[in-house]
Amino acid sequence: MKILLLGSGELGKEFTIAAQRIGQIVIAVDSYENAPAMQVAHDFEVINMLDGEALDRVVAKHKPDFIVPEIEAIRTERFYDYENQGITVVPSAKAANFTMNRKAIRDLASKELGLKTANYRYATTAEELQKGVEAVGMPCVVKPLMSSSGKGQSTIKTEADIEKAWKYAVEGSRGDVVEVIVEAFVKFNSEITLLTVVQNNNPTLFCAPIGHRQERGDYQESWQPAIISDKDLYEAQDMAEKVTEALGGAGLFGVEFFLTDDGVYFSELSPRPHDTGMVTLAGTQNFNEFELHLRAILSLPIFEITLEKAGASAVILASENSTNPTYSGIEKIAALPKTDFRIFGKPTSRPYRRMAVALVSDTVETPIEEVVEKAKNAARLITVHS
Numbered sequence: 085m086k087i088l089l090l091g092s093g094e095l096g097k098e099f100t101i102a103a104q105r106i107g108q109i110v111i112a113v114d115s116y117e118n119a120p121a122m123q124v125a126h127d128f129e130v131i132n133m134l135d136g137e138a139l140d141r142v143v144a145k146h147k148p149d150f151i152v153p154e155i156e157a158i159r160t161e162r163f164y165d166y167e168n169q170g171i172t173v174v175p176s177a178k179a180a181n182f183t184m185n186r187k188a189i190r191d192l193a194s195k196e197l198g199l200k201t202a203n204y205r206y207a208t209t210a211e212e213l214q215k216g217v218e219a220v221g222m223p224c225v226v227k228p229l230m231s232s233s234g235k236g237q238s239t240i241k242t243e244a245d246i247e248k249a250w251k252y253a254v255e256g257s258r259g260d261v262v263e264v265i266v267e268a269f270v271k272f273n274s275e276i277t278l279l280t281v282v283q284n285n286n287p288t289l290f291c292a293p294i295g296h297r298q299e300r301g302d303y304q305e306s307w308q309p310a311i312i313s314d315k316d317l318y319e320a321q322d323m324a325e326k327v328t329e330a331l332g333g334a335g336l337f338g339v340e341f342f343l344t345d346d347g348v349y350f351s352e353l354s355p356r357p358h359d360t361g362m363v364t365l366a367g368t369q370n371f372n373e374f375e376l377h378l379r380a381i382l383s384l385p386i387f388e389i390t391l392e393k394a395g396a397s398a399v400i401l402a403s404e405n406s407t408n409p410t411y412s413g414i415e416k417i418a419a420l421p422k423t424d425f426r427i428f429g430k431p432t433s434r435p436y437r438r439m440a441v442a443l444v445s446d447t448v449e450t451p452i453e454e455v456v457e458k459a460k461n462a463a464r465l466i467t468v469h470s
């Protein structure tokens with residue numbers, strides 16, 4: 085089968101490797117040359133994926149069987165057309181289109197499906213944001229409707245923050261829409277990603293929940309399994325099933341939840357492998373999240389997902405701009421037991437750009453905090469130089 089991968093970062097690279105291993109053809113697309121997945125794909129294209137005509141050209145040229153989005157910033161409206169042409173858009177044109185825009189997915193989850201979410205409003209001007217803040221109360225979180233990895237996201241604690249939050253969100257917005265969502269701050273005890281695998285002819289399966297910690301809206305460490313109550317787990321699974329069913333198609337979704345004293349809140353979801361799911365690269369499961377995504381897409385039956393180990397991942401970020409990033413400390417991390425790492429091979433760095441990840445695993449009985457601590461210490465051994 086021929087797969088057109090739209091987005092070629094670290095997640096796409098691992099997906100491509102999984103696909104290559106079982107003889108699939110991958111054409112990797114991104115906005116810059118030598119992106120991680122391009123380094124391991126059969127062929128590549130460099131285009132602006134928000135440009136519908138450029139997308140049409142690439143689709144017409146390669147005639148893929150599958151289109152697999154790897155990022156959100158894509159002219160996803162075109163996907164409905166590709167579906168009509170007989171191409172399978174993963175997981176579905178609707179899933180990719182709805183999750184690209186926080187408004188579409190939030191209204192679907194909250195209004196249509198009745199899932200519990202933070203109270204929220206939308207705003208297209210600083211004045212509307214002021215009204216939104218009054219409605220949801222402070223503290224609250226502001227995010228551009230189109231952004232990811234925490235870009236343009238900030239927390240409003242006092243009146244004085246409103247104007248700043250508006251400007252920051254508009255600057256951090258990636259699409260052509262100048263609109264933000266303002267959400268009540270959820271005082272969560274922890275947050276999880278529930279990797280949910282929707283299969284074409286078989287039941288939906290759930291991975292063991294993944295816990296994670298975020299800074300600046302971007303993940304720093306993730307671990308599996310997250311220790312949560314059965315009640316919270318069933319609530320999360322039920323919500324994940326409802327939202328993935330409404331979006332349609334087959335594939336792996338990363339469904340994000342906040343766990344609070346008054347139950348589970350739905351946050352958002354990725355209709356594709358999730359960054360926090362990189363912990364599965366530590367060998368925590370019989371199949372990692374990329375293999376699961378691939379199998380579900382190809383309609384290869386997945387009999388079960390088993391938790392084989394406890395694991396943790398910790399990110400390794402760049403601190404400076406560079407067009408030739410290099411790495412030190414690899415021999416140190418390599419010397420550690422039960423430890424592995426990935427260097428993504430990004431051709432350039434900028435402050436806070438995720439360049440690599442440390443992976444640690446241990447027996448399922450090991451206290452998960454210990455595994456996380458080891459992953460953090462391992463990550464500190466690698467330095468990105470400019």
Ligand SMILES: Nc1ncnc2c1ncn2[C@@H]1O[C@H](COP(=O)(O)OP(=O)(O)OP(=O)(O)O)[C@@H](O)[C@H]1O
Nearest residue numbers: 202225231232233234235267268269270298301352
């Ligand atoms: N309403 C909220 N209350 C409390 N914390 C929040 C809220 N919204 C977001 N956060 C924090 O910010 C993080 C990032 O938010 P969110 O997942 O919405 O951003 P994102 O830009 O879509 O990130 P990604 O694309 O990496 O998933 C959350 O995981 C959580 O830690």
Ligand SMILES: NCC(=O)N[C@@H]1O[C@H](COP(=O)([O-])[O-])[C@@H](O)[C@H]1O
Nearest residue numbers: 091092093094095096233359437438
């Ligand atoms: N939270 C979404 C996420 O983790 N996406 C992953 O990061 C890449 C972009 O990285 P970059 O900004 O360093 O190019 C994306 O291509 C994807 O692999």
Ligand SMILES: [Mg+2]
Nearest residue numbers: 233340351352
């Ligand atoms: Mg998120």
